[in-house]
Amino acid sequence: MTKIFASLAFSVFAFACSSDSVFTNPYTIKGNIKNIYNSQIYLAAMKGDAYRIIDTATIHEGKFSFTLSGKENPGQYKLIPEVSLKQQGRNATLNSIDLIINHESIKLKTVFPFLTDSLQFTVSDENKIYYSYIRKEKELQTRLELLHPMLVNYPAGDTFYGTLVKQYNTLQTEKRHLIQQIVDSLPGTYAARLIAMQKSPFLDANLSEPVRLTYYKQHYFDELDFNDPELINSTAYTHSLIQYIMLYRNPQLSQAQLEKEFMQAVDTLLSHINENPVVYDFLLNYLMEGFEKLNLENVLRYIADNYVNTVCKSDNSTTVQRRLEAYSKMIPGQTAPDIDIPDQDNQTIKLSAIPRRYTLVIFWASWCPHCNEFMPKLKKWYDHRGTDLEVLAISIDTVKNDWIRNIKANGYSWLNGCDLKGWNGNAAKDYSLYATPTLFLLDRNRIILAKPLLYEEFIDAVERLDKK
Numbered sequence: 001m002t003k004i005f006a007s008l009a010f011s012v013f014a015f016a017c018s019s020d021s022v023f024t025n026p027y028t029i030k031g032n033i034k035n036i037y038n039s040q041i042y043l044a045a046m047k048g049d050a051y052r053i054i055d056t057a058t059i060h061e062g063k064f065s066f067t068l069s070g071k072e073n074p075g076q077y078k079l080i081p082e083v084s085l086k087q088q089g090r091n092a093t094l095n096s097i098d099l100i101i102n103h104e105s106i107k108l109k110t111v112f113p114f115l116t117d118s119l120q121f122t123v124s125d126e127n128k129i130y131y132s133y134i135r136k137e138k139e140l141q142t143r144l145e146l147l148h149p150m151l152v153n154y155p156a157g158d159t160f161y162g163t164l165v166k167q168y169n170t171l172q173t174e175k176r177h178l179i180q181q182i183v184d185s186l187p188g189t190y191a192a193r194l195i196a197m198q199k200s201p202f203l204d205a206n207l208s209e210p211v212r213l214t215y216y217k218q219h220y221f222d223e224l225d226f227n228d229p230e231l232i233n234s235t236a237y238t239h240s241l242i243q244y245i246m247l248y249r250n251p252q253l254s255q256a257q258l259e260k261e262f263m264q265a266v267d268t269l270l271s272h273i274n275e276n277p278v279v280y281d282f283l284l285n286y287l288m289e290g291f292e293k294l295n296l297e298n299v300l301r302y303i304a305d306n307y308v309n310t311v312c313k314s315d316n317s318t319t320v321q322r323r324l325e326a327y328s329k330m331i332p333g334q335t336a337p338d339i340d341i342p343d344q345d346n347q348t349i350k351l352s353a354i355p356r357r358y359t360l361v362i363f364w365a366s367w368c369p370h371c372n373e374f375m376p377k378l379k380k381w382y383d384h385r386g387t388d389l390e391v392l393a394i395s396i397d398t399v400k401n402d403w404i405r406n407i408k409a410n411g412y413s414w415l416n417g418c419d420l421k422g423w424n425g426n427a428a429k430d431y432s433l434y435a436t437p438t439l440f441l442l443d444r445n446r447i448i449l450a451k452p453l454l455y456e457e458f459i460d461a462v463e464r465l466d467k468k
Helices: 003-017 082-087 125-153 159-185 190-196 209-219 229-233 236-246 255-272 277-293 297-307 315-328 369-383 400-410 426-430 455-466
Strands: 027-034 039-047 050-059 063-068 075-081 097-101 106-111 120-123 340-342 348-350 358-364 389-395 415-417 438-443 448-450
Touching (some): 050 063, 050 075, 075 082, 097 106, 097 125, 120 125, 125 159, 229 277, 236 277, 277 315, 340 426, 369 400, 448 455
Parallel strands (some): 027 106, 358 389, 389 415
Antiparallel strands (some): 106 120, 438 448
8 A cells, every 4th residue: 555545544544533523513714824914815615616705704924714603514615815816817717725614623724826735734634535635636647647648649569558558557446446445434424425526437548549438438427426415515516517528529520510419418418417306407507507608509409408397396496497498498580578567667668669670688687797797888889879779678686776776877778677576577587587697689579689698799699680
């Protein structure tokens, strides 16, 4: 057994025997970050790869402390220094610390900006185990990635090729044993459950590259368990989903061919994650969100046509249900429902009575950050528009003063409507609204011409109208 394995086994034993592993209420997270002195640090809960800040502490001379109630859901959380948020670029990775919170106190120390590389846990058995695994796995994966191009390009008949094959297979076996050792020694712990989701099929290096890829696709889910709702509070499921989808991405394929590949991936993936309805709805929603960002409209319609009746009919499935319905009903070429909604003076606005050639229906809210970024751009265009187009902006606010204040502060002179029923308003339901801002570009017969996601897409759609 290597030294790292021995160290890991000791940590496993310590977790089982230590009195600190008994759940306490309350408990603390304490840390020391060198190179940060008087600043804020945020604690954020994870849900997939999204995070939500739930608490704030002050870093004083490098030290900080959070006190938790014990009611927090077990899961992965983030510690985010204020300076990291200020430095974060549009596509930059957030410089933060991922940690497991599972009813045990945590003490850590690290150095900014090398938060993960220099991270040490002095208290927290689960985090010690998890990061011991992460570091060993990273080492093994780096060696596998170095060997892979040699396997692909080195002459198979050469004697050295046999050495490459043996080493590649040995490294895979070592990684599998590492995962299984932790899972068997710490059944049920959050760390073990996270690590178990990194299992992958053994890909015999004696096989050709195309055969290995096919085998990988066919057996990807053999040892993975998607029945644990608590793992939604981590990146485990979403990372696994992305990794599988990427197996089907091929830059040599045309857009149509790529979409067909993704449709095949969706069918296989959804057939393996459908046992727990909570996990299924979460991942189906996440999957559609990803394809929306890639503008793969045909894949989205395929999912809507084939899986709209597969989600659970609970309040928690509203977003995914409406998302599916939006792509099966509210698509270009179809007729949008008419809208009757009160304006700020309580006078009724009727969509079908708007005397313009085109109407942009936009659903938004005063509290929506993306809306507050999009709407001023739209206003600037609206105030100088040359197209015979009216804007009907429907707020899903539930507090009238918030809605009115935002309209007046920004000078939105287009048609403004709000029934103060939020997501449960008639228009929101009729249009299967699941996110804000959401746009529908309609002609005077309420035929949907486009559903732009971004301001630039809206401008492109309008320019196409002007050329008709």
